[in-house]
Each structure stands twice: as structure tokens, then as C-alpha cells.
């Protein structure tokens with residue numbers, strides 16, 4: 001059954017509304033008052049306190065389509081973009097939630113009903129996993145739903161000394177609500193490489209995970225202990241783009257309507273004829289995360305969230321350069337994104353002028369050093385002995401040409417090389433020490449220090465932006 005991505009989003013929300021769920025708008029990508037989290041990475045984030053029992057709402061069932069970014073922190077898919085069919089830095093997570101209301105039976109029943117009756121997926125293409133010791137979930141699938149037992153796979157902990165380190169035990173971060181889960185996979189067919197979950201080929205893209213149903217039962221403490229939650233609850237997450245791919249009869253998320261539009265727009269601007277080029281996929285992915293992050297108030301900077309944003313922009317600009325771009329192009333794509341997603345996200349449309357300006361400033365700034373940095377890297381690679389780019393080269397690219405280390409690693413990976421991350425970290429540390437000493441004499445050399453991405457959002461780095469951009473945020 002063909003559905004556009006927009007129709008699918010609506011179908012999901014309205015199905016759960018019929019099951020008495022409150023439709024809740026997506027929250028910002030910048031988590032509200034939660035320093036444990038870099039970016040919103042799942043639909044449940046905005047309901048964290050409801051699961052913990054410290055916040056009461058007027059409803060006990062909710063449904064949402066949540067914008068998420070996984071480009072840092074516990075869930076980080078930046079390095080998967082361009083390499084798998086199913087990962088984005090920005091994606092939408094469809095989810096239904098129960099706060100001490102229904103539990104395993106209804107969660108499984110609703111999911112199956114939506115998939116096989118509403119959007120009519122063929123049952124024989126679906127298989128499910130459960131947490132190793134969760135006999136209850138196994139029995140619901142086998143006896144109540146009627147999934148053949150050879151298509152129900154138990155997944156255990158990664159090793160005996162790591163309880164709860166399983167793909168079927170979901171945790172939002174190192175602390176917070178968590179619990180065993182059951183996941184639904186779709187088999188895209190034998191012609192695609194990959195094996196079922198739990199098999200040695202599971203990282204392939206033949207069997208794609210579409211929906212995770214988490215049975216929230218614990219609150220993980222910072223010392224690792226698990227405290228039971230006041231009431232067992234349900235949190236589910238389904239990747240909108242992954243299910244859209246199935247309904248649109250394509251394998252990769254990058255072939256769905258939204259992505260094809262963005263890829264064609266990029267190809268037109270850059271005059272590229274091969275629409276399957278990996279760099280086009282990366283750019284199409286990155287324009288979504290960058291635009292939505294800026295719309296949610298993140299500004300490129302040298303630390304914390306802003307540095308993650310800057311890194312993603314620079315990666316996109318570098319991929320544009322690879323495709324032959326000789327002037328700023330990335331900012332032009334924001335308009336296309338608004339055409340595709342502005343109706344569902346009016347805040348994106350509203351912020352378009354800001355997004356365009358911020359991206360343009362960033363592009364112009366990086367373009368000033370990109371070519372020279374690439375030339376330096378090429379030269380270093382020509383003389384390379386072995387398959388590792390030395391830490392000093394990575395540091396020089398960072399310090400002099402504004403290449404974040406992950407960007408250099410991205411280029412190295414294309415040539416089947418690694419970077420010496422330890423060497424880079426050491427060079428960074430030495431620079432920090434030098435800066436500290438210099439500071440004692442009142443000189444600030446400490447301008448270009450990368451941060452691990454964990455620091456808290458401190459506001460906008462206004463100095464680099466035109467007054468008109470800054471004004472929008474300071475109103």
C-alpha cells in the first residue's frame with residue numbers, strides 16, 4: 001500500500017488517537033532542562049518525568065511524531081550516514097506511550113494491528129525479537145498474535161558480565177528510564193546482503209529494524225543500579241523514514257519521497273547526474289539535521305551542541321566540494337526542505353531566513369580554508385607509510401584549517417585509512433596546556449578548542465553572525 005511520508009505520519013497519529021491516545025506535538029531537539037542529553041534522541045525524552053512518576057499529566061496515553069538527532073551522545077549515527085540504508089542524523093520517530101496505563105499485551109497488539117491492518121504489511125515479511133528472559137513477550141507474540149516461533153528471536157546481553165547491554169534492553173542514556181524491549185524487523189528480500197538479528201550478518205540491511213516497543217520498568221542510576229519505576233509503562237519508537245521506504249516499495253530510506261526531492265535539488269544545484277552518489281545522500285541527510293537544529297536555536301560554535309552542528313555543516317560542505325561545488329551551495333537546500341517538511345513543522349518554515357543566513361556564514365568561513373586543508377591532507381597521504389593518518393596531521397588540519405577530527409576521519413575512511421585519534425587527542429591536550437600557561441600572562445590562545453559534545457548549551461555564539469541573524473534570537 002503506497003503512502004507518502006506525510007500521509008504515513010498522519011495515519012499513525014490518527015490510528016492511536018482512535019485508541020484514545022493524546023496527540024502530543026514534537027518537542028525541540030534541544031532537550032528541555034535535561035543536561036544528561038545532548039539532543040533529543042527518541043520520542044520518549046519529553047515524557048521522561050512521566051515514566052519516572054515525578055510528573056503527572058491529564059492523560060495516560062500519548063502519541064507523537066518526534067524529531068530526533070543522533071549525532072553524539074549514547075546514540076550516535078553520524079558515521080553510519082552514507083554507509084547504511086537506514087540511518088540518518090535527523091529522523092522522525094513515531095511513538096505511542098503508556099504512562100502506567102496499558103503494558104505488554106496492548107503494546108504488542110496495537111503495533112501488530114497498525115502494521116498488518118492499517119498499512120497492510122505482509123505478515124510473512126515480519127519477524128520479531130524479544131529480550132532473552134522475557135517469556136511473557138515471547139508468549140504474546142507466539143500465542144496471542146500467532147507469529148511462528150521460528151520468527152521470534154531471543155536476544156541476550158552482550159556478555160555475561162554486562163547485564164542489560166542487549167539490543168533488546170533499551171536505555172535512553174547512561175541514566176534514566178529503561179527496560180526490556182521487543183523489536184519488529186522487516187525482511188527486504190534475499191537479494192540484499194544481511195542476516196536476521198542475532199546472526200553474524202545482522203549489520204547488513206536485509207532485515208531492517210522498524211519498530212522498538214520498550215517495556216519501561218526501571219530507572220537506571222549513575223552507579224548502574226536499577227530502581228523499579230512506580231508503574232510499568234510503554235514507550236515505542238518507529239522510524240518514519242524506514243516504514244515509509246517499505247510502503248513506497250524501496251529499500252533504502254534515501255529513496256523515499258522526501259530524500260529523493262532533496263537529492264534531486266542538490267544534484268541540480270551542483271550539476272551532478274548520478275543520483276545514487278553517496279555524497280548526495282550525505283548532503284541530503286545533513287541539510288535536515290542542520291536546518292532543524294538551527295530552527296531549534298542551536299548556533300554553530302566551538303563547543304557543545306554548537307560544535308556538533310558545525311561539524312555536520314563542515315562535513316556537508318566537504319561532500320559538496322567532492323562533487324565539484326566551487327561556491328556556497330548548502331544554504332540553498334533549506335528552502336527545498338521547507339517545501340517538503342514545512343507543513344508538518346511550521347517552526348522550520350518560520351526560521352528559514354535564519355537557517356539560510358547561518359548556513360551561508362558557516363559555508364563561507366569554511367570555504368576559506370577547505371581547499372588548502374585538502375591539499376595539505378593529500379600531500380600527507382602521498383607520503384603515508386601504513387594506513388593511519390598521523391595525529392599531528394589531523395591536529396594541524398584542525399588547528400590551522402578548521403577540519404574537525406571526524407571530518408578528516410571521514411575522508412580517510414573513503415580511502416580505507418584511519419586516523420591516529422590518540423595522537424590527535426595528545427596534540428589537543430598539549431595545546432590546552434600551552435593555552436593555560438599563556439592565559440597566566442593574559443593572552444588568550446584558547447580559541448579553537450573542541451569539546452566532547454557533553455557540555456551544556458550555553459547560548460549563541462553571536463559574534464560571528466550578522467546582526468539580523470542574531471536579532472531573531474534575541475527578541
Ligand code: ATP
Pocket residue numbers: 070077086087088089090091093209210211212237238239240241242
Ligand atoms: P538500529 O539498530 O537500526 O541502529 P536502534 O536500535 O538504534 O536502530 P532505537 O533506539 O530502537 O533504534 O530507535 C527506535 C526506532 O527508531 C528504530 O527501530 C528505527 O526505526 C528508528 N531509528 C533509530 N535510529 C535511526 C536513525 N539513525 N535513522 C533513522 N531511523 C532510526
Ligand code: MG
Pocket residue numbers: none
Ligand atoms: Mg542504532
Ligand code: MG
Pocket residue numbers: 167209
Ligand atoms: Mg537496533
Ligand code: MG
Pocket residue numbers: 167183209212
Ligand atoms: Mg532498537
